Amino acid sequence: MAALDLFFSFLLLLIFFFIIPTRASCPHSSCPGGPTVRFPFRLRILQLRRCGYAGFDLSCNNETLQTTLSLTNSSGNNFIVQTIDYDLQTLIVNDPDNCLPKRFLDRSFDNPPDTTPFRIQSFQMYTFLKCSPQATSFPVTARNISCLSDENHTVFAMPSREYDNWLQSKAPSPSPSPSSSGPSCAVISGVRVPARATHEWGVFGDAIEGVALTWSTPDCSLCEAIGRDCGLNRDASQIVCSDPKAKTKGLPRSAKYGIIIGVGIPGFLCILGLASYVCGRISAYGRRNRPNMDLSTSASQQPAIVVVGLDGPTIESYPKTLLGESRRLPKPNDTTCSICLGEYQPNEELRTIPECNHYFHATCVDEWLKMNATCPVCRKSPEGSALITPSSSMSSSSTSLPSP
Structure with a gap:
């Protein structure tokens, strides 16, 4: 199991270094x-938080599918982002209802220093008037x-400024509040209007x-100027300028x-291989610890015959022969014990199996007959050998055989 854990640890390291890029990718969206x-912008939900800079979050309008920006000092709806110029670090926003003057009146574009990263280059003071339909005489x-x-x-x-000059030069002047009779105008408010909007008023009317917002x-202006991409490093501690054609570091993809x-x-x-080895060890362990089945039950289900070796008295009853110096044998060609394959030597005792007259070293054949009731050469069963079946008594390890 230790080898398996080590391999999985190595595999995880391999995936981390070769599959996961060293610099998290932030594709454009x-x-x-x-x-x-x-x-520095990012689209909520579609891009990771580390893909954008604080305060530059954008969203997709679910109905119009347009890009929207929320200004913290705005009391109205989000603004529609029309264009983003990354070289000049400028974006153009508009009111979703195409009524920017209303946003001027609610002071959505004032510049609180701590609530938004965006700024407007210059403003001009404008006076808004609410007039009756009969009021028609106004400056150009x-x-x-x-x-x-x-x-x-x-x-x-x-x-x-022009309103003040017109107010002083015209008689009667517009009253500060609506008049009960005749043409009249009332001042709604004096507000700051972005200089770009005042220029467009002069060209396009209302x-x-x-409105152009800058940051x-x-x-990232220098990075953009040389054709590279701005972004945060892995721990989001600093801004780095990277080659857009090399999104990740390390080895090539191939x-x-x-x-x-x-x-x-x-x-x-x-x-x-490891799984097979572990499964084999588990199976072997289970077999070793499995309780023995009841012998009588197993014997009744599958009868079998077991050959049991001879007992000591029976083996001792088989004749022995002590070889002399001449090593004369009943069968002159048989000079080797078939059990140990050793040649017969003078003064060695041989034992003969009566049924077949095969002889062996006494010590060799004695051990053999204790475990097997057949001749090692011809496999004949000597007279008196016992065959034990599962139904036989198991109280004795051997069966006494009568002497031949």
């Missing part, structure tokens, strides 16, 4: 309706916000294309497969 997502820079307007009122937005940490096959097949055969 994306939502069906969104841009490619890679470090005022923009009608259709997604916030309805049949009862119209929402306008203009740069706060159809703002998106500075982690800084070499790894060759080693795995070369070691795996002999290893599998070793496992089979």
Whole structure:
């Protein structure tokens, strides 16, 4: 069993070093309706946590299948991620309802320093007005916000500086609260609007294309500029710049497969051999410790005949011959004991089996007859040998035979 444990330990080490890459792979991913997502971003569920940087988690919208971003200081829904520029470290986001002005009013793009890794380069103050349908005289820079307007009122937005100048130059000026009669406007709020959005207002009206968010940490701009990929090392302690064509370190894939096959097949055969050996030992141990079956029951189920050797008095009754110096034998050609294969020597005692007149060394044939009731040469049973069956008495180990 120790050898089996050692082999399995070696196999686990082999899998760890050759199958599991030394640097965990973080393949690029994306939502069906969104841009490619890679470090420092990661898609929840689809990518491992170590594949992204803290605060750069994205998600896939289950209904629209678009890529979404949640800003911790936003009180509304997640933003739709339209594009990600990894070289410039910029992403463009928009409101899922295509009403970014509403997100400006709830201050979703303010920059609390500790709640989001993203920043907006510059802002411009805008004043939002809620006016009655009769109010029509506004500066050319005022923009009608259709997604916030309805049949009862119209929402306008203009740069706060121009609003102040217009307020001072026009009479009567818009009241700070809705008037009970006549055309009137009320100030909703003065908010900071990202500079990109203010430029698009001047070009596209209120159809703002998106807001640009930038990040500075982690800084992967140099790595991206030379065509490499940013990522965290195995213990996520530092950012490394790796070659995208060499995702893992170590041996080439073909070499790894060759080693795995070369070691795996002999290893599998070793496992089979060890398993067979262990099973054999267990079976042998079980047979040794299995209780003996009742002899009478086993004999009744399968009768058998057992040949029992001769007893001492019977063996002693067989004639002995003491060889002289001439070594004359009844059969001159038989000069060798068929049991020990040794030649007969002077002064040795020989014993003859009466039934067949074969003779042997007395010591050799005595031992033989104690265990076998047949002649070692011709296999004849001497007169008086006993055949014991399972039904015979087992109290005596031998049967007394009458002297010939």
